[in-house]
Amino acid sequence: MAECRKPRLILEKFVSEEECKELEFIHKSNCTVGYRPNVFSTTLSHLIATNCPHLIIPIIPLREKLREKVEEHFGCEFELFIEFTALISWCKGASIGWHSDDNRDYLKQRDFAAVCYLNSYDADFKGGLFHFQDGEPSTLVPIAGDVALYTADEKNVHSVDEVTEGERITLTLWFTRNKCHDEDTSLISLLSQISSDSLSPMFDPFTPFPASPNMYWFPPNGSLDFQAGFDIRYARLHVLGFNLCPFFDKSCSGDSEFGMNFLDHLMRALKLVRGDELFEAEFSNVMHILQVVQFFYWKTYRSVVNDVRGKPSIVVPLSDAQQKTVDDLKHTCLKDRGLAETFFSNAKLAKSLQDSFDWVSFTDAVDDWGAYTLQLKKDLVINLPFWRLNQSIILCHQDSYLH
Numbered sequence: 001m002a003e004c005r006k007p008r009l010i011l012e013k014f015v016s017e018e019e020c021k022e023l024e025f026i027h028k029s030n031c032t033v034g035y036r037p038n039v040f041s042t043t044l045s046h047l048i049a050t051n052c053p054h055l056i057i058p059i060i061p062l063r064e065k066l067r068e069k070v071e072e073h074f075g076c077e078f079e080l081f082i083e084f085t086a087l088i089s090w091c092k093g094a095s096i097g098w099h100s101d102d103n104r105d106y107l108k109q110r111d112f113a114a115v116c117y118l119n120s121y122d123a124d125f126k127g128g129l130f131h132f133q134d135g136e137p138s139t140l141v142p143i144a145g146d147v148a149l150y151t152a153d154e155k156n157v158h159s160v161d162e163v164t165e166g167e168r169i170t171l172t173l174w175f176t177r178n179k180c181h182d183e184d185t186s187l188i189s190l191l192s193q194i195s196s197d198s199l200s201p202m203f204d205p206f207t208p209f210p211a212s213p214n215m216y217w218f219p220p221n222g223s224l225d226f227q228a229g230f231d232i233r234y235a236r237l238h239v240l241g242f243n244l245c246p247f248f249d250k251s252c253s254g255d256s257e258f259g260m261n262f263l264d265h266l267m268r269a270l271k272l273v274r275g276d277e278l279f280e281a282e283f284s285n286v287m288h289i290l291q292v293v294q295f296f297y298w299k300t301y302r303s304v305v306n307d308v309r310g311k312p313s314i315v316v317p318l319s320d321a322q323q324k325t326v327d328d329l330k331h332t333c334l335k336d337r338g339l340a341e342t343f344f345s346n347a348k349l350a351k352s353l354q355d356s357f358d359w360v361s362f363t364d365a366v367d368d369w370g371a372y373t374l375q376l377k378k379d380l381v382i383n384l385p386f387w388r389l390n391q392s393i394i395l396c397h398q399d400s401y402l403h
């Protein structure tokens with residue numbers, strides 16, 4: 001391997017705005033409580049395990065482009081494997097002191113890091129500046145689309161200031177020369193376990209299936225009895241003005257359901273509520289709803305007033321009994337409502353979203369989410385045999401998935 005000249009490289013506007021927004025959508029609709037305090041993450045293996053293997057597709061081209069760039073800059077063409085890929089967000093209170101990325105025995109295989117900033121300092125969060133201990137540049141101000149590449153060793157001791165407001169989102173990858181730590185091998189093995197039925201074109205598009213409730217409960221330590229903190233999925237819906245109504249079969253009265261753990265309702269059929277309006281469509285579980293809602297805001301739908309008149313009724317008023325169930329579920333999921341709002345609300349955005357929301361556009365988003373999901377599924381199905389054959393995840397066949 002040729003010795004590289006510079007131990008770090010900053011790339012401006014390497015990730016397009018549309019890619020940033022799509023990855024933000026994937027993270028906000030699938031993340032779990034992360035590995036550090038006030039940090040949330042979405043790994044590729046988690047996407048596969050929660051029946052969303054198609055959602056790795058939008059990440060693959062960027063992952064490949066980054067690998068090529070790291071190989072080129074550090075002079076190690078065709079030698080590198082991706083060791084780990086994650087979408088990561090840091091909320092108020094998250095920070096990391098001086099460290100290098102290979103500073104633990106179990107991280108020694110890490111040779112290089114790539115951090116892609118998916119949103120921007122000041123506009124989306126405060127604090128969260130990145131510093132290198134030595135050399136230039138000494139400080140990075142995260143701007144959506146910019147990327148920092150650096151060696152994982154002591155040449156790049158770095159830190160990140162505490163985030164003081166908002167949510168700071170990145171796509172972070174580590175690279176290794178050691179084939180034994182190739183992330184693709186384990187991802188392909190997980191992908192190979194997906195049943196051929198669910199990959200069949202006859203089958204519905206993938207609907208997310210939640211992991212265990214503790215993976216979505218904040219804080220991760222100390223309150224796993226669910227008596228403090230909040231469910232991060234509910235919290236994200238709450239800051240956008242939504243609530244959830246457990247869907248009961250008309251034949252069974254609400255009361256019979258109270259025996260079960262109320263949090264279990266998030267794993268079952270639910271309907272979406274806004275104010276005193278109940279949206280009539282039924283969703284499979286909270287992850288399904290969260291994905292559609294985040295998709296809606298990613299695409300920021302706008303309705304044309306004339307359309308509204310011709311549409312059939314899609315919302316009904318909540319009954320008193322339903323209102324009580326909605327409130328019960330909300331109180332179960334949001335023990336610390338203030339903290340949930342501190343972490344996830346974006347005051348500027350919230351105001352414009354509240355003003356522009358309408359159910360007709362939302363109905364369109366439900367359909368478009370289905371089409372988007374189906375397209376990604378098709379792309380996964382045509383690529384998977386090649387990934388298995390080559391033991392490497394590179395998007396070689398795209399049906400019509402375009403950025």
Ligand SMILES: O=C(O)CCC(=O)C(=O)O
Nearest residue numbers: 096101115130158160170
């Ligand atoms: O998000 C960043 O800017 C860097 C994060 C970091 O240093 C790490 O995860 O090791």
Ligand SMILES: [Fe+2]
Nearest residue numbers: 099100101158
């Ligand atoms: Fe780091």
